[in-house]
Amino acid sequence: MDGAWSAAAVRRAEAQLMAQLPPGTLMQRAAAGLATECARILKRRNGGVYGTTVIVLAGPGDNGGDALFAAARLARRGVRVFAVPVMGERVHPVAAAALTRAGGRLVANPPRHCHLLLDGVLGIGGRPGLPGRAIDRLAAIDADTIVAVDVPSGVDVDTGAVPASAVTADVTVAFGSRKPCHVLGRAALLVGRLVLVDIGLGPHLDPHPAVRVAGDDDLAAWWHAPGPDDDKYTRGVVGVAAGSERYPGAAVLSTSGALAGPSGYVRYAGTAAEQVRRRHPEVVCTQEVKEAGRVQAWLAGPGFGTDEAALAELRHVLESPAPVVLDADALTLIGEYPSVLSQREAPVVLTPHDREYERLYGSPPAEDRGAAAAVLAKRLNCTVLLKGHHTVVASSDGEVWANPTGRPQLATAGSGDVLAGFMASLLASGMSGVRAAVAAAYLHGRAGGIAGAGHRTVTASDIAKALPQAVGQTLSAADTPGKRR
Numbered sequence: 001m002d003g004a005w006s007a008a009a010v011r012r013a014e015a016q017l018m019a020q021l022p023p024g025t026l027m028q029r030a031a032a033g034l035a036t037e038c039a040r041i042l043k044r045r046n047g048g049v050y051g052t053t054v055i056v057l058a059g060p061g062d063n064g065g066d067a068l069f070a071a072a073r074l075a076r077r078g079v080r081v082f083a084v085p086v087m088g089e090r091v092h093p094v095a096a097a098a099l100t101r102a103g104g105r106l107v108a109n110p111p112r113h114c115h116l117l118l119d120g121v122l123g124i125g126g127r128p129g130l131p132g133r134a135i136d137r138l139a140a141i142d143a144d145t146i147v148a149v150d151v152p153s154g155v156d157v158d159t160g161a162v163p164a165s166a167v168t169a170d171v172t173v174a175f176g177s178r179k180p181c182h183v184l185g186r187a188a189l190l191v192g193r194l195v196l197v198d199i200g201l202g203p204h205l206d207p208h209p210a211v212r213v214a215g216d217d218d219l220a221a222w223w224h225a226p227g228p229d230d231d232k233y234t235r236g237v238v239g240v241a242a243g244s245e246r247y248p249g250a251a252v253l254s255t256s257g258a259l260a261g262p263s264g265y266v267r268y269a270g271t272a273a274e275q276v277r278r279r280h281p282e283v284v285c286t287q288e289v290k291e292a293g294r295v296q297a298w299l300a301g302p303g304f305g306t307d308e309a310a311l312a313e314l315r316h317v318l319e320s321p322a323p324v325v326l327d328a329d330a331l332t333l334i335g336e337y338p339s340v341l342s343q344r345e346a347p348v349v350l351t352p353h354d355r356e357y358e359r360l361y362g363s364p365p366a367e368d369r370g371a372a373a374a375v376l377a378k379r380l381n382c383t384v385l386l387k388g389h390h391t392v393v394a395s396s397d398g399e400v401w402a403n404p405t406g407r408p409q410l411a412t413a414g415s416g417d418v419l420a421g422f423m424a425s426l427l428a429s430g431m432s433g434v435r436a437a438v439a440a441a442y443l444h445g446r447a448g449g450i451a452g453a454g455h456r457t458v459t460a461s462d463i464a465k466a467l468p469q470a471v472g473q474t475l476s477a478a479d480t481p482g483k484r485r
């Protein structure tokens, strides 16, 4: 498991590491990594480094220091460097001297165009928002590529909120670890491609990051691969209570998602049974939840309706001792009748988008989306998967996960039905609520990437079809094979 660490946690780790090293070592490591990445970009875009133009927007602190030291390294390779102090004349004095010695210049008025602009205005010491001069400079310079140093300046580093102006980067070169702004909220949209530079911080970081980020190895370790003694029942039976005469598609799509998961048996209960049977002959269909027989996990909600009959079916689902995923119309019903959740002991995963969140919580999610998911999870004693361009999962005890996969193409009708069905299958196979939510978001995002490769448009059915390949790629990429049951 990887993660993102708060500014305070990074500073604590840095302090420990710095105490073991000669002064300035860490900044030189950061600057070296930054200069290498800039040279790579310049070479790729311009055929070489020599003779290109780089402008540095330099703030007063160590973030500006990193940018200026990196620019000094580039200046020594023949890059024309112009550094602009953006907070009065205050800049890191030693780094500024190094730049001038290397042939770079500190100027008030840089050229209008540059091949690469280095955003060294604010790093982890920055409060949200940009100083006025930085905003003016950014607007006046036409840069082929904007590289943010550590974080895009102006964002709220610890939450990913962007309450005021901030830099939009093409590439962000982060030092030592990710920070929450790299993976959460609107800030994550400003990061561009994230490059991590190892400065030796790893062993000093708190083992519990502020935000957890799953990787292939986690997925492989959590995955329940069938063993030689397994049959369709022991692999987990998943029940899908979704769709209606009016919305049969939701039933078809959520069962597609469930079929792509690791469980061995999918039951469908609802009034779209005929359509489900036609599309998926392997699904065992009944008209009502109470006829469905035993399952190890339920999904309820997509295309379900919000009338009396739907509420009755939801109550039946919640009476079962199995873990449950609640999506779409089930979330609306929970918002109206929160008491239906109160007797429940088995795990529940809720998968709201922002409007559904508002129905459940009473107000829209805060810009700090990790905290927003966590407060709802705590209040309802459930796992919450808050959908968005960067989906977040929170457990009722405050653990927050950011999903690193996923693309804007996933925002397509029915995509959530597939996600919810797939998640229920993971739950039925024996994964915990949090892991099932994290793993489902991860693999669904990856499936969206596979289905949308080459800028292809993507439908929810395409995502469902690509899920088995996403699973295969993820398990093959991991160091550890899937766990045997």
Ligand SMILES: NC(=O)C1=CN([C@@H]2O[C@H](COP(=O)(O)OP(=O)(O)OC[C@H]3O[C@@H](n4cnc5c(N)ncnc54)[C@H](O)[C@@H]3O)[C@@H](O)[C@H]2O)[C@@H](O)CC1
Residues within 6 Å of the ligand: 014, 018, 026, 027, 030, 031, 059, 060, 061, 062, 063, 064, 066, 087, 121, 122, 123, 124, 125, 126, 127, 128, 129, 130, 131, 149, 150, 151, 175, 199
């Ligand atoms: N300490 C170290 O040895 C290392 C530090 N690193 C760099 O140091 C950075 C942190 O540096 P600093 O702690 O000096 O802080 P910053 O460079 O982020 O900020 C500097 C100062 O800007 C002012 N400021 C903050 N927000 C503002 C706003 N919105 N408008 C106007 N002024 C504002 C404050 O006075 C703040 O102290 C990291 O992000 C990273 O780039 C890296 O080089 C790794 C090693």
Ligand SMILES: [K+]
Residues within 6 Å of the ligand: 063, 119, 120, 121, 122, 123, 148, 149, 150, 151, 152, 153
């Ligand atoms: K920055």
